[in-house]
Amino acid sequence: MGVGEGTRFRCGYGAELIRLLGILLVLFASGGAAAAAALTAALDRDTVYEGEAVEIVVTVRNARSESAPIPPTVDDLTFRQAGVTSSQTIFNGVLSASREYRFVVEASRVGEYRIPPFRAELDGVTMSTQPLRLRVLPGQNPAISQFAFLRLKTEKKRVFLGEALLVEIEVVYRRGGEYREAPQLGQEGLTMGRMEQLSRRGERIGGADYFVDTFRTYVIAARTGMLKLGPATVPFGVPVQTRLGLFGRELRAVKLMSAVIDLEVLPLPSEGVPDGFTGAVGKYAMFVEISTNVVAAGDPILISVAISGEGPIQSLQLEGFADWKGFKTYAPETSVDLKDQLGLKGTKDFTQVVVPESAEVRELPPIQFSFFDPDQEKYEVLRHEAVPITVHRGSAVAAYPGRPGAGAGEGEQPKARDLVHIKSRLGSYGIIQPPVVLRPWFMVLQIAPLLALLGVMSWQWQQARVARDPRLRRRQQVARVIREGMKELQAAAARNDVEVFFATVFQMLQERLGEVIGMPASAVDELALDVFREGSMDEELSAEVRGLFQACGVARYAPGRLNAELHSFIPRVESALNGLRSVDPQ
């Protein structure tokens, strides 16, 4: 059984090898024969719908050298290179090589196009493709509508000039499709507001499940008459089978397009237009707050007017202050607080500063705001009556009770009601000096504790090092004994105290030799010098140390012999101790 399988394997392998050799032989025999170079172009479709892209494949055949084909220039057509693929085939012993350059073409308008030849240089010769024809039809491809489409909805089809009309655009599509941009809305003669996207929902249409993405916006008619709203459009990717049908899905770019809605835009009534009407359309209420009713001439009065309601809030205007007699007025400061995403609900605040120019001014004139209500189809006037005020020549302190609950918002500084009166005392003269932080002593103050900390840490580190190293510890101890011993020598020499002098010399020699050879000081005497390996200590130093030991012995047993020589010993002792410090007993 095993033998049989092995045989079959060998037979199969041999057949493959023979086949491969045959191919190589054919190639060799053909001598790489190739057909003549050629340049061709083809459209994948010659008729598309508005917004759809089409692909042109420019094929270069049998060229040994080539330049990339250059797309022609055509009005309203854009060419975008999408990739290059190469292939080789052998047919009847003839080798054929080709390279495909793919271009995506998009038309920006409906119509028929003639696409001039593409040009490329093949084997040193400039060649051209044949011209192509492309038809771009209006509307949406009916085949695509089964998969995805757009719906355009409005609440009504009859609006007034300046009225905000809510518009909904629904992108309805089946699983697999996708789009990445918000829909665009054709709105000739209309002004479009902000757009918000609502949450996605599902819908069953004709037995198939669809996703529905809803976008909401509003439009305001800028002129009267019949206007067209739409179409709404959105670039959309429809899944198609890939070229080889193997590697995932591919999206074909199409443009979804909705129907168009005819809007009738009515002019605002010409009768009963209130004075000071600034074109506001919607439903509004007005609140007025006045900072004070007692002022000095030249002092400002803040008038806060809040207009809240439904309509194009941001475009609201409040006028009439410039006509106030006896007041100097400034341009109002405005702020808008919107309550919805579209900007059709909220409050617009006008903060108007007016300055009574003289004490003759007796009242703030009425404040009026008017608008047109499209539901009632009539004008409405909101009016805040005149407010009596007292204007002094001097300074004012009283305050007008404002709108309850009105105050500064979170994080804002409360607005002052009036100028605080002048100060009666001059006070002491001040000097504006550079801040403390920029003065040198500030740095010193900051560095001092840091240096203290570093000093403490360094000292502790040193202590720890000594504690860990017994040799170091002994060296420091011996150094201390010798330092003190040298002082003692000077004192004993001055006192001519032979006994103490040589006892000190003996102790110092013991300490230093004990440190060098690693023995307890009490165990060291002249014989300890024998521990030193021959040659490790200078002969002269050795003799000097022995001499000192002997002198110590003499002093112990016959002190009278050394009375006059004590001072002369000190340099010898010092020299010997220093010399021993650098001796290595090994």
Added chain:
Amino acid sequence: MRGKNWRRGVGGLAVGFLLGTGVGEGRAAGVDRESAFHEANRQYEQGEYDAAIGAYEELLKDGTGTPALHFNLGNARFKVGEVGRAIWHYRVARELSPRDADVQANLQYARNTVGESIGEGRIGRGVGVLTVDEWTAMSIVLFWFWMGGLIIGQLRLKMWVSLRLWVRLGMVAWLGSVAALAVGLHEQFGKRIAIVVTEGEVRYGPFEESQSHFPVRDGMELRVTDARDGWVRVEDPRRGGGWIARSMVLLYPGE
């Protein structure tokens, strides 16, 4: 004993000299300034604002001035409609006397009448609770506290256990105070402000022929980013940057 007498004699001479000359003159000058200030206040109360401004300005010639002097001068400037100059004086008064609520109130009031002002941000207002020097002092104290705790901890290991929490709190507080100090320095010294004193226009370039960018009102405060040949480059948070004639603004700090 002899030396002490000598020193006492020199001291007596010095005191006598000061009383007789310098200090005496200072007191006299002080009295004069008080009376001049009082007179300027009287003119203000009578509504003679221009005269009051002249009198206050005369007092300012002696030096930096007092917070009250700049405050009153700011009020007088405001009364005659020079909001920008008023804001400049309120700013100086605030720098001299950071805790003065009256100064803060009038500065805010003047800014409100202008309507558009860069003012200070929320963080800047929070840090403004203390002056830069106060933040500096606090950072020094906290740094010493922190370092002191570390030193004691090094020297007395047993104490470190009980000190540890405090030392760490000290470090965090010190870092906070340093951050506040940095913000305070930036707010007070890192931003140079141009206060508009003449209504006009910010232009795209530093030339009279340059195209107008946006109009400016008396009292608007704009951040300065550059200066060149009688022009100042200013930045408005909403409308961007542009150039304004140097003569149309007062710089703060810097005038």
